[in-house]
Amino acid sequence: MGTGNDIEKPLAAWAEAHFGAGAELKALKRLSGGASQETWAFEVSAGAVTHPLILRRAPGGVAVARSSEAVSLATEAELLGATTKAGVRVPAVLHVSPPGSALGEAFVMRRVAGETLGRKILRDDEYKLARTRLTKDCGAALAGIHAVRLEGLTALPRSLGGDQIAKYEMIYRSYEMPRPVLELAFAWLKANAPAPAAPVLVHGDFRLGNLIVDEEGLGAVLDWELAHVGDPREDIAWLCVNSWRFGHSEKRVGGFGDLPELLDAYASAGGARFTPAEIDWWEILGSLKWGVMCMTMYAAYKTGADPSVERAAIGRRVSENEIDLINLFEGLGRHA
Amino acid sequence: MHDGPSAKELIEAVKAFIDKAAAPQLTGHAAFHARVASNALATVLRELEIRPSAEAVEKARLESLLGVAGESALELNAKLCEKIRSGEMNLYTAGLLPHLKSTTIDQLSVDQPGYSGLKTATR
Numbered sequence: 001m002g003t004g005n006d007i008e009k010p011l012a013a014w015a016e017a018h019f020g021a022g023a024e025l026k027a028l029k030r031l032s033g034g035a036s037q038e039t040w041a042f043e044v045s046a047g048a049v050t051h052p053l054i055l056r057r058a059p060g061g062v063a064v065a066r067s068s069e070a071v072s073l074a075t076e077a078e079l080l081g082a083t084t085k086a087g088v089r090v091p092a093v094l095h096v097s098p099p100g101s102a103l104g105e106a107f108v109m110r111r112v113a114g115e116t117l118g119r120k121i122l123r124d125d126e127y128k129l130a131r132t133r134l135t136k137d138c139g140a141a142l143a144g145i146h147a148v149r150l151e152g153l154t155a156l157p158r159s160l161g162g163d164q165i166a167k168y169e170m171i172y173r174s175y176e177m178p179r180p181v182l183e184l185a186f187a188w189l190k191a192n193a194p195a196p197a198a199p200v201l202v203h204g205d206f207r208l209g210n211l212i213v214d215e216e217g218l219g220a221v222l223d224w225e226l227a228h229v230g231d232p233r234e235d236i237a238w239l240c241v242n243s244w245r246f247g248h249s250e251k252r253v254g255g256f257g258d259l260p261e262l263l264d265a266y267a268s269a270g271g272a273r274f275t276p277a278e279i280d281w282w283e284i285l286g287s288l289k290w291g292v293m294c295m296t297m298y299a300a301y302k303t304g305a306d307p308s309v310e311r312a313a314i315g316r317r318v319s320e321n322e323i324d325l326i327n328l329f330e331g332l333g334r335h336a
Numbered sequence: 337m338h339d340g341p342s343a344k345e346l347i348e349a350v351k352a353f354i355d356k357a358a359a360p361q362l363t364g365h366a367a368f369h370a371r372v373a374s375n376a377l378a379t380v381l382r383e384l385e386i387r388p389s390a391e392a393v394e395k396a397r398l399e400s401l402l403g404v405a406g407e408s409a410l411e412l413n414a415k416l417c418e419k420i421r422s423g424e425m426n427l428y429t430a431g432l433l434p435h436l437k438s439t440t441i442d443q444l445s446v447d448q449p450g451y452s453g454l455k456t457a458t459r
Contacts, residue, residue, distance in 0.1 A: 187421060326457060327457055
Protein backbone atom coordinates (compact mmCIF):
# COMPACT_ATOMS: atom_id res chain seq x y z
CA MET A 1 0.00 0.00 0.00
CA GLY A 2 1.25 3.48 -0.82
CA THR A 3 1.92 6.05 1.87
CA GLY A 4 1.96 9.81 1.48
CA ASN A 5 5.76 9.64 1.69
CA ASP A 6 6.04 7.30 -1.30
CA ILE A 7 4.21 9.62 -3.61
CA GLU A 8 4.68 13.09 -2.19
CA LYS A 9 8.08 13.67 -3.83
CA PRO A 10 7.30 12.39 -7.33
CA LEU A 11 3.90 14.11 -7.24
CA ALA A 12 5.50 17.44 -6.21
CA ALA A 13 8.04 17.03 -9.02
CA TRP A 14 5.24 16.37 -11.50
CA ALA A 15 3.31 19.43 -10.24
CA GLU A 16 6.31 21.70 -10.92
CA ALA A 17 6.89 20.15 -14.32
CA HIS A 18 3.24 20.55 -15.26
CA PHE A 19 2.24 23.87 -13.66
CA GLY A 20 5.68 25.56 -13.63
CA ALA A 21 8.40 26.19 -11.06
CA GLY A 22 7.06 27.13 -7.65
CA ALA A 23 3.87 25.09 -8.02
CA GLU A 24 3.14 23.69 -4.60
CA LEU A 25 1.64 20.31 -3.67
CA LYS A 26 -0.92 20.56 -0.83
CA ALA A 27 -3.57 18.64 1.12
CA LEU A 28 -2.58 15.17 -0.08
CA LYS A 29 -5.12 12.73 1.35
CA ARG A 30 -5.91 9.09 0.74
CA LEU A 31 -9.56 8.70 -0.22
CA SER A 32 -9.99 4.99 -0.61
CA GLY A 33 -8.12 1.97 -1.59
CA GLY A 34 -9.31 -1.36 -2.77
CA ALA A 35 -7.08 -4.26 -3.59
CA SER A 36 -6.84 -3.07 -7.16
CA GLN A 37 -6.25 0.64 -6.74
CA GLU A 38 -5.49 3.68 -4.60
CA THR A 39 -7.29 7.01 -4.90
CA TRP A 40 -5.72 10.20 -3.53
CA ALA A 41 -7.03 13.76 -3.41
CA PHE A 42 -4.58 16.66 -3.51
CA GLU A 43 -4.22 20.27 -4.59
CA VAL A 44 -1.60 22.15 -6.52
CA SER A 45 -1.18 25.89 -5.92
CA ALA A 46 0.28 27.55 -8.98
CA GLY A 47 0.48 31.32 -8.66
CA ALA A 48 -2.94 32.55 -7.55
CA VAL A 49 -4.75 29.43 -8.75
CA THR A 50 -5.42 26.26 -6.76
CA HIS A 51 -6.11 23.12 -8.79
CA PRO A 52 -8.07 20.34 -7.01
CA LEU A 53 -6.83 17.03 -8.41
CA ILE A 54 -7.16 13.27 -8.04
CA LEU A 55 -4.47 10.61 -8.35
CA ARG A 56 -5.53 7.08 -9.29
CA ARG A 57 -2.69 4.67 -8.69
CA ALA A 58 -1.96 0.95 -8.67
CA PRO A 59 -1.35 -0.22 -5.06
CA GLY A 60 2.21 0.80 -4.22
CA GLY A 61 2.53 2.02 -7.80
CA VAL A 62 2.95 -1.53 -9.05
CA ALA A 63 0.33 -3.06 -11.25
CA VAL A 64 -1.16 -6.15 -9.67
CA ALA A 65 -3.21 -8.69 -11.50
CA ARG A 66 -6.51 -6.84 -11.36
CA SER A 67 -9.72 -8.79 -11.40
CA SER A 68 -10.27 -10.43 -14.75
CA GLU A 69 -12.74 -7.80 -15.85
CA ALA A 70 -11.05 -4.57 -14.70
CA VAL A 71 -9.16 -2.55 -17.31
CA SER A 72 -5.70 -1.09 -16.57
CA LEU A 73 -5.23 2.45 -15.25
CA ALA A 74 -3.66 3.50 -18.55
CA THR A 75 -6.73 2.20 -20.39
CA GLU A 76 -9.00 4.01 -17.93
CA ALA A 77 -7.14 7.27 -18.66
CA GLU A 78 -7.39 6.57 -22.39
CA LEU A 79 -11.16 6.06 -22.06
CA LEU A 80 -11.53 9.37 -20.22
CA GLY A 81 -9.80 11.04 -23.17
CA ALA A 82 -11.93 9.23 -25.76
CA THR A 83 -15.22 9.97 -23.98
CA THR A 84 -14.31 13.65 -23.53
CA LYS A 85 -13.91 13.85 -27.30
CA ALA A 86 -17.34 12.25 -27.65
CA GLY A 87 -18.80 15.09 -25.58
CA VAL A 88 -19.32 13.13 -22.34
CA ARG A 89 -18.56 14.99 -19.12
CA VAL A 90 -15.67 13.16 -17.44
CA PRO A 91 -12.70 14.42 -15.42
CA ALA A 92 -9.89 15.74 -17.61
CA VAL A 93 -6.71 13.66 -17.46
CA LEU A 94 -3.55 15.74 -16.92
CA HIS A 95 -0.91 13.05 -16.68
CA VAL A 96 -0.42 9.33 -17.20
CA SER A 97 2.48 7.81 -15.25
CA PRO A 98 3.85 4.54 -16.63
CA PRO A 99 4.83 1.48 -14.58
CA GLY A 100 8.39 1.76 -13.29
CA SER A 101 8.32 5.57 -13.06
CA ALA A 102 8.91 7.40 -9.75
CA LEU A 103 5.17 7.76 -9.19
CA GLY A 104 4.45 4.23 -10.35
CA GLU A 105 1.54 3.18 -12.55
CA ALA A 106 -0.97 5.98 -12.10
CA PHE A 107 -2.80 8.90 -13.66
CA VAL A 108 -3.76 12.39 -12.51
CA MET A 109 -7.13 13.93 -13.30
CA ARG A 110 -9.01 17.05 -12.31
CA ARG A 111 -11.27 16.78 -9.26
CA VAL A 112 -14.83 17.68 -10.28
CA ALA A 113 -16.91 19.43 -7.61
CA GLY A 114 -20.20 17.81 -6.62
CA GLU A 115 -21.76 14.89 -4.76
CA THR A 116 -21.55 11.14 -5.41
CA LEU A 117 -23.62 9.76 -2.50
CA GLY A 118 -26.91 8.46 -3.90
CA ARG A 119 -28.94 9.09 -0.76
CA LYS A 120 -27.93 12.77 -0.63
CA ILE A 121 -28.49 13.34 -4.33
CA LEU A 122 -32.00 11.86 -4.08
CA ARG A 123 -32.95 13.62 -0.84
CA ASP A 124 -31.20 16.97 -0.36
CA ASP A 125 -32.85 20.22 -1.47
CA GLU A 126 -29.54 21.29 -2.96
CA TYR A 127 -30.07 18.77 -5.79
CA LYS A 128 -33.75 19.51 -6.44
CA LEU A 129 -33.07 21.14 -9.80
CA ALA A 130 -30.42 18.55 -10.65
CA ARG A 131 -32.92 15.73 -10.06
CA THR A 132 -35.24 17.18 -12.71
CA ARG A 133 -32.36 17.17 -15.21
CA LEU A 134 -30.54 13.96 -14.33
CA THR A 135 -32.64 11.64 -16.49
CA LYS A 136 -31.98 13.66 -19.65
CA ASP A 137 -28.34 14.17 -18.68
CA CYS A 138 -27.83 10.43 -18.13
CA GLY A 139 -29.56 9.56 -21.41
CA ALA A 140 -27.28 11.94 -23.29
CA ALA A 141 -24.15 10.76 -21.46
CA LEU A 142 -24.95 7.11 -22.19
CA ALA A 143 -25.60 7.86 -25.86
CA GLY A 144 -22.24 9.65 -25.97
CA ILE A 145 -20.37 6.78 -24.34
CA HIS A 146 -21.99 4.24 -26.63
CA ALA A 147 -21.02 6.32 -29.68
CA VAL A 148 -17.28 6.28 -28.87
CA ARG A 149 -15.39 4.70 -31.76
CA LEU A 150 -13.70 1.49 -30.67
CA GLU A 151 -11.13 1.55 -33.47
CA GLY A 152 -7.84 2.96 -32.25
CA LEU A 153 -8.61 2.25 -28.58
CA THR A 154 -6.69 -0.37 -26.60
CA ALA A 155 -8.56 -3.65 -26.93
CA LEU A 156 -11.15 -3.91 -24.16
CA PRO A 157 -12.62 -7.06 -22.65
CA ARG A 158 -15.69 -8.18 -24.58
CA SER A 159 -18.72 -9.23 -22.56
CA LEU A 160 -22.17 -9.63 -24.03
CA GLY A 161 -25.31 -10.76 -22.20
CA GLY A 162 -24.70 -14.44 -22.82
CA ASP A 163 -21.10 -14.20 -21.59
CA GLN A 164 -22.31 -12.61 -18.37
CA ILE A 165 -24.99 -15.23 -17.77
CA ALA A 166 -22.39 -17.98 -18.23
CA LYS A 167 -19.89 -16.28 -15.95
CA TYR A 168 -22.30 -15.54 -13.09
CA GLU A 169 -23.95 -18.96 -13.35
CA MET A 170 -20.55 -20.59 -12.95
CA ILE A 171 -19.83 -18.47 -9.87
CA TYR A 172 -23.30 -19.14 -8.41
CA ARG A 173 -23.00 -22.94 -8.91
CA SER A 174 -19.54 -22.99 -7.34
CA TYR A 175 -21.07 -21.96 -3.97
CA GLU A 176 -23.47 -24.94 -3.91
CA MET A 177 -26.15 -22.85 -2.23
CA PRO A 178 -29.16 -23.42 -4.50
CA ARG A 179 -31.68 -20.56 -4.46
CA PRO A 180 -34.83 -21.12 -6.54
CA VAL A 181 -35.35 -17.44 -7.44
CA LEU A 182 -31.83 -17.10 -8.84
CA GLU A 183 -32.26 -20.44 -10.61
CA LEU A 184 -35.47 -19.15 -12.23
CA ALA A 185 -33.72 -15.95 -13.31
CA PHE A 186 -30.88 -17.87 -15.00
CA ALA A 187 -33.33 -20.16 -16.81
CA TRP A 188 -35.64 -17.31 -17.85
CA LEU A 189 -32.79 -15.12 -19.12
CA LYS A 190 -31.45 -17.97 -21.23
CA ALA A 191 -34.86 -18.79 -22.68
CA ASN A 192 -35.75 -15.17 -23.46
CA ALA A 193 -32.51 -13.58 -24.63
CA PRO A 194 -33.16 -10.63 -26.93
CA ALA A 195 -31.39 -10.34 -30.29
CA PRO A 196 -27.98 -8.85 -29.58
CA ALA A 197 -27.49 -5.14 -30.30
CA ALA A 198 -24.37 -3.97 -32.14
CA PRO A 199 -21.51 -4.04 -29.58
CA VAL A 200 -20.41 -0.64 -28.24
CA LEU A 201 -18.24 0.82 -25.49
CA VAL A 202 -20.12 0.04 -22.26
CA HIS A 203 -19.23 1.87 -19.03
CA GLY A 204 -20.11 -1.19 -16.94
CA ASP A 205 -21.01 0.55 -13.66
CA PHE A 206 -23.07 3.60 -14.66
CA ARG A 207 -25.20 4.42 -11.58
CA LEU A 208 -25.50 6.82 -8.65
CA GLY A 209 -22.33 6.42 -6.61
CA ASN A 210 -20.19 6.60 -9.72
CA LEU A 211 -21.67 9.86 -11.03
CA ILE A 212 -20.73 13.32 -9.79
CA VAL A 213 -23.88 15.40 -9.50
CA ASP A 214 -23.83 19.14 -8.86
CA GLU A 215 -26.72 21.58 -8.40
CA GLU A 216 -27.12 21.83 -12.17
CA GLY A 217 -27.25 18.11 -12.97
CA LEU A 218 -24.73 15.49 -14.05
CA GLY A 219 -21.19 16.82 -13.53
CA ALA A 220 -19.00 13.87 -14.47
CA VAL A 221 -19.01 10.11 -15.07
CA LEU A 222 -16.44 8.30 -12.90
CA ASP A 223 -15.12 4.78 -12.28
CA TRP A 224 -14.38 3.35 -15.69
CA GLU A 225 -12.58 0.24 -14.52
CA LEU A 226 -15.39 -2.11 -15.57
CA ALA A 227 -15.58 -0.65 -19.09
CA HIS A 228 -15.92 -3.27 -21.80
CA VAL A 229 -17.26 -3.90 -25.25
CA GLY A 230 -20.84 -5.01 -24.85
CA ASP A 231 -24.54 -4.36 -25.30
CA PRO A 232 -25.66 -0.73 -24.80
CA ARG A 233 -28.81 -1.90 -22.99
CA GLU A 234 -26.62 -3.24 -20.17
CA ASP A 235 -25.68 0.32 -19.08
CA ILE A 236 -29.24 1.63 -19.41
CA ALA A 237 -30.68 -1.21 -17.33
CA TRP A 238 -27.93 -1.15 -14.67
CA LEU A 239 -28.95 2.45 -13.87
CA CYS A 240 -32.47 1.08 -13.28
CA VAL A 241 -31.57 -1.82 -10.93
CA ASN A 242 -33.48 -1.25 -7.67
CA SER A 243 -30.32 -1.61 -5.56
CA TRP A 244 -29.22 1.74 -7.07
CA ARG A 245 -32.49 3.57 -6.42
CA PHE A 246 -31.52 4.02 -2.75
CA GLY A 247 -35.04 3.46 -1.44
CA HIS A 248 -36.80 5.53 -4.12
CA SER A 249 -38.22 2.48 -5.90
CA GLU A 250 -41.06 4.36 -7.57
CA LYS A 251 -38.57 6.09 -9.89
CA ARG A 252 -37.17 3.33 -12.08
CA VAL A 253 -34.19 5.30 -13.33
CA GLY A 254 -31.78 5.58 -10.41
CA GLY A 255 -34.54 6.64 -7.99
CA PHE A 256 -34.92 9.95 -9.85
CA GLY A 257 -36.47 9.36 -13.27
CA ASP A 258 -38.81 7.41 -15.53
CA LEU A 259 -37.61 4.97 -18.14
CA PRO A 260 -39.52 6.37 -21.18
CA GLU A 261 -37.90 9.78 -20.55
CA LEU A 262 -34.44 8.19 -20.32
CA LEU A 263 -34.98 6.21 -23.53
CA ASP A 264 -36.24 9.35 -25.33
CA ALA A 265 -33.24 11.36 -24.16
CA TYR A 266 -30.92 8.54 -25.23
CA ALA A 267 -32.47 8.34 -28.70
CA SER A 268 -32.56 12.10 -29.24
CA ALA A 269 -28.86 12.27 -28.30
CA GLY A 270 -28.10 9.87 -31.13
CA GLY A 271 -28.52 6.53 -29.37
CA ALA A 272 -30.57 3.64 -30.71
CA ARG A 273 -34.32 3.53 -29.96
CA PHE A 274 -34.86 0.91 -27.22
CA THR A 275 -38.12 -0.13 -25.58
CA PRO A 276 -38.86 -0.62 -21.86
CA ALA A 277 -39.56 -4.31 -22.57
CA GLU A 278 -35.97 -4.74 -23.83
CA ILE A 279 -34.64 -3.08 -20.70
CA ASP A 280 -36.57 -5.57 -18.53
CA TRP A 281 -34.31 -8.44 -19.65
CA TRP A 282 -31.18 -6.49 -18.88
CA GLU A 283 -32.49 -5.26 -15.53
CA ILE A 284 -33.28 -8.86 -14.55
CA LEU A 285 -29.70 -9.76 -15.50
CA GLY A 286 -28.46 -6.76 -13.47
CA SER A 287 -30.37 -7.75 -10.31
CA LEU A 288 -29.24 -11.35 -10.73
CA LYS A 289 -25.60 -10.29 -11.11
CA TRP A 290 -25.76 -8.11 -8.00
CA GLY A 291 -27.34 -11.00 -6.06
CA VAL A 292 -24.48 -13.31 -7.09
CA MET A 293 -21.96 -10.59 -6.19
CA CYS A 294 -23.48 -10.41 -2.68
CA MET A 295 -23.04 -14.21 -2.45
CA THR A 296 -19.41 -13.72 -3.49
CA MET A 297 -18.85 -11.18 -0.72
CA TYR A 298 -20.39 -13.57 1.80
CA ALA A 299 -18.23 -16.39 0.41
CA ALA A 300 -15.18 -14.33 1.44
CA TYR A 301 -16.41 -14.71 5.02
CA LYS A 302 -17.32 -18.36 4.66
CA THR A 303 -13.90 -19.32 3.31
CA GLY A 304 -12.12 -17.27 5.98
CA ALA A 305 -10.60 -14.87 3.44
CA ASP A 306 -12.31 -11.92 5.18
CA PRO A 307 -13.64 -12.78 8.65
CA SER A 308 -15.45 -9.44 9.18
CA VAL A 309 -19.05 -9.27 10.40
CA GLU A 310 -19.77 -7.03 7.41
CA ARG A 311 -18.87 -9.78 4.93
CA ALA A 312 -20.94 -12.29 6.88
CA ALA A 313 -23.97 -10.00 7.04
CA ILE A 314 -23.95 -9.14 3.34
CA GLY A 315 -25.11 -12.70 2.63
CA ARG A 316 -28.44 -11.56 4.05
CA ARG A 317 -28.82 -9.06 1.23
CA VAL A 318 -29.21 -11.64 -1.53
CA SER A 319 -32.93 -11.74 -0.72
CA GLU A 320 -33.14 -8.04 -1.70
CA ASN A 321 -32.17 -9.00 -5.22
CA GLU A 322 -34.57 -11.94 -5.11
CA ILE A 323 -37.55 -9.71 -4.35
CA ASP A 324 -36.39 -7.29 -7.06
CA LEU A 325 -36.33 -10.22 -9.50
CA ILE A 326 -39.82 -11.30 -8.47
CA ASN A 327 -41.13 -7.73 -8.84
CA LEU A 328 -39.56 -7.60 -12.31
CA PHE A 329 -41.10 -10.95 -13.30
CA GLU A 330 -44.51 -9.74 -12.13
CA GLY A 331 -44.09 -6.55 -14.12
CA LEU A 332 -43.08 -8.26 -17.37
CA GLY A 333 -46.51 -8.13 -19.00
CA ARG A 334 -46.80 -4.39 -18.38
CA HIS A 335 -44.20 -3.40 -20.96
CA ALA A 336 -44.97 -5.95 -23.62
CA MET B 337 -32.34 -28.10 28.71
CA HIS B 338 -33.43 -24.85 30.25
CA ASP B 339 -34.39 -21.45 29.06
CA GLY B 340 -33.20 -19.00 31.67
CA PRO B 341 -31.85 -16.98 29.94
CA SER B 342 -33.28 -17.88 26.55
CA ALA B 343 -31.32 -17.47 23.34
CA LYS B 344 -33.48 -14.42 22.62
CA GLU B 345 -32.63 -12.84 25.97
CA LEU B 346 -28.91 -13.47 25.51
CA ILE B 347 -28.89 -11.89 22.07
CA GLU B 348 -30.91 -8.93 23.31
CA ALA B 349 -28.42 -8.44 26.13
CA VAL B 350 -25.42 -8.54 23.77
CA LYS B 351 -27.15 -6.20 21.32
CA ALA B 352 -27.92 -3.72 24.13
CA PHE B 353 -24.26 -3.91 25.23
CA ILE B 354 -23.07 -3.10 21.70
CA ASP B 355 -25.59 -0.28 21.20
CA LYS B 356 -25.41 1.37 24.60
CA ALA B 357 -21.97 0.59 26.02
CA ALA B 358 -19.52 -0.36 23.27
CA ALA B 359 -20.55 1.53 20.13
CA PRO B 360 -20.55 5.02 21.70
CA GLN B 361 -16.88 4.53 22.61
CA LEU B 362 -15.82 3.46 19.12
CA THR B 363 -14.87 5.57 16.12
CA GLY B 364 -14.23 5.07 12.42
CA HIS B 365 -14.09 1.56 11.07
CA ALA B 366 -14.76 -0.10 14.43
CA ALA B 367 -17.88 2.04 14.96
CA PHE B 368 -19.14 1.03 11.52
CA HIS B 369 -18.56 -2.66 12.27
CA ALA B 370 -20.32 -2.29 15.63
CA ARG B 371 -23.42 -1.01 13.81
CA VAL B 372 -23.21 -3.92 11.37
CA ALA B 373 -22.83 -6.32 14.32
CA SER B 374 -25.88 -4.86 16.05
CA ASN B 375 -27.90 -5.15 12.85
CA ALA B 376 -26.78 -8.77 12.46
CA LEU B 377 -28.08 -9.54 15.96
CA ALA B 378 -31.37 -7.85 15.07
CA THR B 379 -31.53 -10.21 12.06
CA VAL B 380 -31.01 -13.21 14.37
CA LEU B 381 -33.79 -11.99 16.68
CA ARG B 382 -36.19 -11.67 13.75
CA GLU B 383 -35.14 -15.09 12.50
CA LEU B 384 -35.88 -16.69 15.89
CA GLU B 385 -39.35 -15.21 15.79
CA ILE B 386 -40.30 -15.57 12.14
CA ARG B 387 -38.42 -18.55 10.72
CA PRO B 388 -40.01 -21.57 12.45
CA SER B 389 -43.54 -20.86 11.23
CA ALA B 390 -42.44 -19.33 7.90
CA GLU B 391 -40.29 -22.34 7.12
CA ALA B 392 -43.08 -24.75 8.03
CA VAL B 393 -45.48 -23.14 5.56
CA GLU B 394 -42.69 -22.89 2.96
CA LYS B 395 -42.11 -26.63 3.34
CA ALA B 396 -45.83 -27.38 2.99
CA ARG B 397 -46.02 -25.26 -0.17
CA LEU B 398 -42.92 -26.97 -1.59
CA GLU B 399 -44.42 -30.42 -0.94
CA SER B 400 -47.60 -29.46 -2.74
CA LEU B 401 -45.72 -27.83 -5.62
CA LEU B 402 -43.36 -30.78 -6.07
CA GLY B 403 -45.89 -33.47 -5.18
CA VAL B 404 -43.44 -35.18 -2.80
CA ALA B 405 -42.81 -35.20 0.92
CA GLY B 406 -39.40 -34.05 2.04
CA GLU B 407 -37.27 -34.05 5.14
CA SER B 408 -36.58 -30.33 5.09
CA ALA B 409 -37.23 -27.13 3.17
CA LEU B 410 -33.52 -27.14 2.27
CA GLU B 411 -33.78 -30.52 0.58
CA LEU B 412 -37.03 -29.59 -1.20
CA ASN B 413 -35.52 -26.32 -2.39
CA ALA B 414 -32.64 -28.23 -3.94
CA LYS B 415 -35.22 -30.41 -5.78
CA LEU B 416 -37.11 -27.31 -6.91
CA CYS B 417 -33.88 -25.80 -8.23
CA GLU B 418 -33.21 -28.93 -10.28
CA LYS B 419 -36.70 -28.79 -11.83
CA ILE B 420 -36.29 -25.11 -12.72
CA ARG B 421 -32.83 -25.73 -14.13
CA SER B 422 -34.01 -28.64 -16.27
CA GLY B 423 -36.90 -26.58 -17.63
CA GLU B 424 -39.54 -28.87 -16.09
CA MET B 425 -40.79 -25.82 -14.19
CA ASN B 426 -40.70 -22.23 -15.37
CA LEU B 427 -42.13 -18.76 -14.80
CA TYR B 428 -45.54 -19.97 -16.03
CA THR B 429 -45.76 -23.08 -13.84
CA ALA B 430 -48.95 -22.69 -11.80
CA GLY B 431 -48.17 -21.69 -8.24
CA LEU B 432 -44.41 -21.30 -8.68
CA LEU B 433 -44.10 -17.51 -8.73
CA PRO B 434 -46.63 -16.97 -5.90
CA HIS B 435 -44.72 -19.55 -3.82
CA LEU B 436 -41.35 -17.87 -4.49
CA LYS B 437 -42.87 -14.49 -3.71
CA SER B 438 -44.28 -15.61 -0.35
CA THR B 439 -41.00 -17.27 0.57
CA THR B 440 -38.93 -14.25 -0.41
CA ILE B 441 -41.24 -11.88 1.48
CA ASP B 442 -40.75 -14.01 4.61
CA GLN B 443 -37.00 -14.19 4.04
CA LEU B 444 -36.76 -10.40 3.65
CA SER B 445 -38.91 -9.87 6.73
CA VAL B 446 -36.00 -11.55 8.52
CA ASP B 447 -33.08 -10.22 6.46
CA GLN B 448 -33.97 -6.61 5.52
CA PRO B 449 -37.49 -5.64 6.62
CA GLY B 450 -36.91 -2.04 5.53
CA TYR B 451 -35.93 -2.83 1.95
CA SER B 452 -37.81 -0.82 -0.68
CA GLY B 453 -38.44 -3.85 -2.89
CA LEU B 454 -40.33 -5.55 -0.02
CA LYS B 455 -42.78 -2.62 0.10
CA THR B 456 -43.25 -2.91 -3.68
CA ALA B 457 -43.94 -6.64 -3.36
CA THR B 458 -46.49 -6.31 -0.55
CA ARG B 459 -48.32 -3.30 -1.97
